[in-house]
Amino acid sequence: MEAIIKVEQLTHTYSINTPFERKALDAVDFDIYPGELLGIIGQTGSGKSTLISHLNGLLKPTSGRILFEGQDIWSSPALTRSIRFQVGLVFQFPEYQLFEETVYKDIAFGPRNMRLSPEEVDRRVRRAIEFVGLSPSVLERSPFELSGGQKRRVAIAGVIAMEPKVLILDEPTAGLDPASVESILSNILDYHRANEATVIIVSHSMEEIARTADRLMVFSGGTIPLSGTPQEVFAHSQLLEDLGLGVPQMARVFSRMRAMGVEIEPSVYTIPQAKEAFLRAYRQRKGGQ
Numbered sequence: 296m297e298a299i300i301k302v303e304q305l306t307h308t309y310s311i312n313t314p315f316e317r318k319a320l321d322a323v324d325f326d327i328y329p330g331e332l333l334g335i336i337g338q339t340g341s342g343k344s345t346l347i348s349h350l351n352g353l354l355k356p357t358s359g360r361i362l363f364e365g366q367d368i369w370s371s372p373a374l375t376r377s378i379r380f381q382v383g384l385v386f387q388f389p390e391y392q393l394f395e396e397t398v399y400k401d402i403a404f405g406p407r408n409m410r411l412s413p414e415e416v417d418r419r420v421r422r423a424i425e426f427v428g429l430s431p432s433v434l435e436r437s438p439f440e441l442s443g444g445q446k447r448r449v450a451i452a453g454v455i456a457m458e459p460k461v462l463i464l465d466e467p468t469a470g471l472d473p474a475s476v477e478s479i480l481s482n483i484l485d486y487h488r489a490n491e492a493t494v495i496i497v498s499h500s501m502e503e504i505a506r507t508a509d510r511l512m513v514f515s516g517g518t519i520p521l522s523g524t525p526q527e528v529f530a531h532s533q534l535l536e537d538l539g540l541g542v543p544q545m546a547r548v549f550s551r552m553r554a555m556g557v558e559i560e561p562s563v564y565t566i567p568q569a570k571e572a573f574l575r576a577y578r579q580r581k582g583g584q
């Protein structure tokens with residue numbers, strides 16, 4: 296399949312030629328495919344936010360290229376501008392960036408910038424508020440009267456309203472209560488399915504990423520030492536621990552059991568998979584007797 300985004304030898308150095316010079320990305324190479332749900336994990340300071348800020352042209356590579364549908368996003372100012380609409384970026388704690396006097400205006404900000412007709416802006420605002428599970432009655436309220444979880448949803452709706460082909464979210468559930476985490480994740484999955492959109496989620500939570508992503512990329516010190524399906528990645532539990540990352544609880548339990556000599560499959564990382572694996576092992580043992 297043709298990649299929607301190609302990252303070629305991307306290096307980013309902050310504060311170049313100053314005493315604070317810091318290489319945050321070091322010759323990173325990877326592809327993102329249309330319609331996939333990619334999870335990015337890595338310790339604090341590993342370069343995740345630096346990377347995603349390059350994907351919609353907010354940061355410019357120190358060296359290397361970002362191709363969107365085959366074109367270098369920096370090849371012309373018009374293209375760079377259009378990428379900002381096609382690749383939607385929800386920052387970490389985006390609720391701090393709400394600023395309009397009504398929720399409606401906040402969500403409409405992006406689509407208006409795209410110079411869409413007022414009718415189309417209106418359609419998108421209403422669709423977006425529905426996507427994030429808020430009642431349309433919230434639209435006329437001030438964003439500052441809402442709860443933290445509601446503000447987060449409004450901020451996500453503002454990006455969804457641009458109907459980006461690629462939706463990128465930096466720690467979208469950080470700091471929320473478990474019920475809000477579940478509902479925001481399911482809103483994101485709904486957007487992914489309804490629009491066949493490519494979605495990239497940055498997360499610290501292995502459990503969360505294990506359940507949602509099709510493919511994972513692990514960041515460490517501005518490089519990608521490990522990537523693959525969750526199954527492939529979580530099978531490297533020792534490497535993940537060496538990188539200062541946990542593995543999902545179930546992966547830990549299963550790798551401990553294998554270390555104890557229990558013959559059980561290595562690639563389990565969710566509770567339903569664990570249940571299946573136990574039942575299979577149990578049936579085999581019974582069958583073998």
Ligand SMILES: Nc1ncnc2c1ncn2[C@@H]1O[C@H](COP(=O)(O)OP(=O)(O)OP(=O)(O)O)[C@@H](O)[C@H]1O
Pocket residue numbers: 309310317318319337338339340341342343344345346
């Ligand atoms: N504006 C900046 N100026 C200088 N250095 C920066 C800047 N932003 C980030 N860095 C440095 O670049 C490195 C990568 O930072 P980045 O924010 O991309 O990491 P991250 O993986 O997103 O971390 P976190 O999980 O804490 O959000 C870090 O060492 C950080 O200190």
Ligand SMILES: [Mg+2]
Pocket residue numbers: 343344345387465
């Ligand atoms: Mg970050």
